[in-house]
Amino acid sequence: MDATFTAEQEEIRRTLRELLLKRCGPEEVRTAVRSEDGYDPALWETLAQQLGLPGLALPEAYGGVGCSVTELALATEELGRSLTPSPLLATAVLGAPLLLALGSEDQRAALLPRISSGELTAALAVPGASLTTALGLTGDNRGDWAGGGRAGGVQARQTDGGWRLYGQADQVLDGHSAGLLLVAAHTGGFARSRTLLFLVRGPLERDGSGSAGVTRVRLTSLDETRSQARIQLRDVAAELLGDDESADVAGVLAGVGDSAAAVLAAEAVGAADRVLERTVEYVKQREQFGRAIGSFQAVKHRLADLYVQVQAARSAAYYAAWATGAGEERVGGLALAQALEALRITSSEAVQLHGGIGFTWEHEAHLYFKRAAGDELLFGPVHRLREHAADAARLFGGGEVAV
Numbered sequence: 215m216d217a218t219f220t221a222e223q224e225e226i227r228r229t230l231r232e233l234l235l236k237r238c239g240p241e242e243v244r245t246a247v248r249s250e251d252g253y254d255p256a257l258w259e260t261l262a263q264q265l266g267l268p269g270l271a272l273p274e275a276y277g278g279v280g281c282s283v284t285e286l287a288l289a290t291e292e293l294g295r296s297l298t299p300s301p302l303l304a305t306a307v308l309g310a311p312l313l314l315a316l317g318s319e320d321q322r323a324a325l326l327p328r329i330s331s332g333e334l335t336a337a338l339a340v341p342g343a344s345l346t347t348a349l350g351l352t353g354d355n356r357g358d359w360a361g362g363g364r365a366g367g368v369q370a371r372q373t374d375g376g377w378r379l380y381g382q383a384d385q386v387l388d389g390h391s392a393g394l395l396l397v398a399a400h401t402g403g404f405a406r407s408r409t410l411l412f413l414v415r416g417p418l419e420r421d422g423s424g425s426a427g428v429t430r431v432r433l434t435s436l437d438e439t440r441s442q443a444r445i446q447l448r449d450v451a452a453e454l455l456g457d458d459e460s461a462d463v464a465g466v467l468a469g470v471g472d473s474a475a476a477v478l479a480a481e482a483v484g485a486a487d488r489v490l491e492r493t494v495e496y497v498k499q500r501e502q503f504g505r506a507i508g509s510f511q512a513v514k515h516r517l518a519d520l521y522v523q524v525q526a527a528r529s530a531a532y533y534a535a536w537a538t539g540a541g542e543e544r545v546g547g548l549a550l551a552q553a554l555e556a557l558r559i560t561s562s563e564a565v566q567l568h569g570g571i572g573f574t575w576e577h578e579a580h581l582y583f584k585r586a587a588g589d590e591l592l593f594g595p596v597h598r599l600r601e602h603a604a605d606a607a608r609l610f611g612g613g614e615v616a617v
Contacts, residue, residue, distance in 0.1 A: 223288055229265065230292035238296040240578045243439060246299050251391050252432070252441035253299040261300065262332020268306045269330025272314065276322060277330035283473050287480035287535035294484030297581055299439045301335040304388040307477050309336030309396055311470045316411060316456040316463065325394065325413075337392035339383035339445045341367035345592060348398055349471025351547050352598040356464045360400040360409040368447060370399035370412060377412060377454055379447045385592065389443030390432035397445075397452065398467075409463055412452035426450070437588025439581065475546030476534035478593060482553035482586075483528045486560040489582040490520050493564045500569070513567065520560050527556035544606050551599035558586040558596075 219227075237257055246254040261267045271286045272278025279285075286306065293302065310329050313322060313336075328334035340348040344359040360367050368381030379399055389395070395414040402408050414428065427448040435442045494517060497508030507513055527549075534549035561583040565572040572579050590596065604610060 219288075223285060226285060227288050227292055230289060231295070233260070233265075234292060234296045234298060238298045240581065243297055243299060243581065247438040247441070252388065253301065257298070258300055259332060261302070266330070267302055268310070268332050269326075270306065272306075272310055272326060272330050276314075276326035278326070282535075282539040283476060284532075284535045284539055287477045287531065290477050290481040291484035291531075294481035295488040297439045297485060297585055299441065301337075301388040301392065303474075303478075303481075304337045304392065305329060305335045307474045308338045308387070308470065309392075309394070311473065312338065312396055312411060312455070312466065315466045315470070316461055318457045321413070321453075321455065334394055335388065335392045336394040336396060337386050337389040337443075338396050338398070339368075339386045339389060340398045341381060341383055343385050345385055345387075346594070346598075348467055349474060350464075350468030351471050351475055351550070351593060352602050355468055355471075358400070358407070360398050368397060368399040370401040370410060370452070372401070375451070377452045379412060379414070379450045379452045381447055383445045383447075384433075384442075386443045386445050387592075388441050389445050390430050390441065395428075395445065396455065397447070398463075399452075408459075410459060410461075411455040411463055413455055414447075414450060414452050435588060436591065437584045439585060440588055440592070469543075472543060472546040473538040475550040475593070475599075476531065476538045478589070479527070479531035479534055479546065479549040479553035482550070482557045482589060483524065483531045485582055485585055486524045486527065486553070486557040489557075489564045489579060490517070490524055490560050492578065493517070493520075493560075493567050496568055507567075516563060516567070520563055523556045524560060527553040544603060547599045548603045550593060551596045551603070554586065554590055554594055554599075555596050557582070558590065561586045 242254070246252070246257075266279050267289055269276070269278035270281050270289060271283060272280070274280045290302065290307070293300065306329070310326065313325055313329075317325070325334065329336060341360055346352045347357070347359045348355055368379060368383060370377055370379050379397060381399065383389075383397065397412045397414055398409055399412055400407070400409055427450040429446040429448070431444045433442045433444055494508070497513055497517070498506055500507050530549040530552045534545045537545045561579065564579040565583055568577065568579055571577055
């Protein structure tokens with residue numbers, strides 16, 4: 215692994231940081247998340263059309279830039295610093311890789327160029343609160359999380375006119391505004407039980423029209439910057455993703471989950487680094503007993519511990535991004551666990567060190583604190599991420615021990 219970033223990678227970071235400092239401060243974030251879209255469409259257009267973020271890790275044949283997971287992680291690190299609300303995670307980190315891996319050539323040619331340009335956004339819909347299980351982050355994703363042939367989940371049945379879906383998916387990231395849904399559904403009953411992915415195109419267009427039988431409700435979530443929706447499917451026409459019903463959907467989901475975890479880890483590191491930076495600025499200015507509180511030894515020690523934790527999480531995130539791009543498996547989950555823990559501790563300490571003003575909901579520190587708590591609910595918790603990684607590596611239980 216070469217730990218030195220290229221000039222192009224550094225340019226991605228610099229350009230994004232300059233743009234977001236101008237257009238995505240705390241007040242702009244609050245305004246964007248309370249809009250109908252849940253993000254700033256003008257900023258998204260700039261990120262997509264001028265900087266090419268949605269297609270950063272997509273092949274040039276589909277209108278992408280042709281970069282790797284590393285570049286995508288560096289971009290999301292900058293987005294994490296400002297908690298920029300955008301459909302990038304749902305579209306480029308979760309949706310597009312699934313289309314690329316499982317889609318037919320016709321599906322890829324029709325959809326990926328539109329995703330690369332930012333014209334089309336996508337969302338992955340899995341039953342209930344099973345996102346972390348579906349992505350193989352906290353457990354084996356070859357179980358019955360998609361419904362298992364019983365009531366609940368999302369069921370798919372094949373008719374003369376094609377596939378029909380029935381069920382409900384919660385915690386769908388940016389599901390209220392996405393122009394394309396990738397729905398994980400159970401089919402085959404008990405005899406040929408399996409989970410497949412289906413496309414529901416244009417379930418809710420900007421004018422409010424959409425596919426018959428689809429109901430989408432934006433949910434009130436702890437972290438406003440991470441929009442979530444509940445998707446209800448009532449006998450909805452769908453299209454099988456790809457041509458082969460025997461495709462290893464669980465394996466592809468786990469692979470996408472590993473790379474997504476690396477990207478999410480970088481995003482969390484960016485958020486932790488920024489909130490620590492803001493806290494250091496504050497303790498240099500806030501005075502008590504005639505001197506800046508940052509000069510007190512106890513405060514210095516707390517900040518030094520936070521700095522070490524953030525830098526360790528950054529190293530893990532960078533390695534995970536490089537390793538997943540190089541084909542190494544099961545590294546993203548551990549990096550995500552370390553990054554989420556660093557963000558939780560750093561944002562908590564930021565609230566404490568800001569004193570009375572830090573405990574007000576209006577303060578910027580609470581945006582980061584809610585992001586930390588919300589991400590653990592969505593992609594964790596941390597101990598489950600670590601437990602699954604340990605089980606996969608057979609560190610305990612009499613299996614082989616890595617040396």
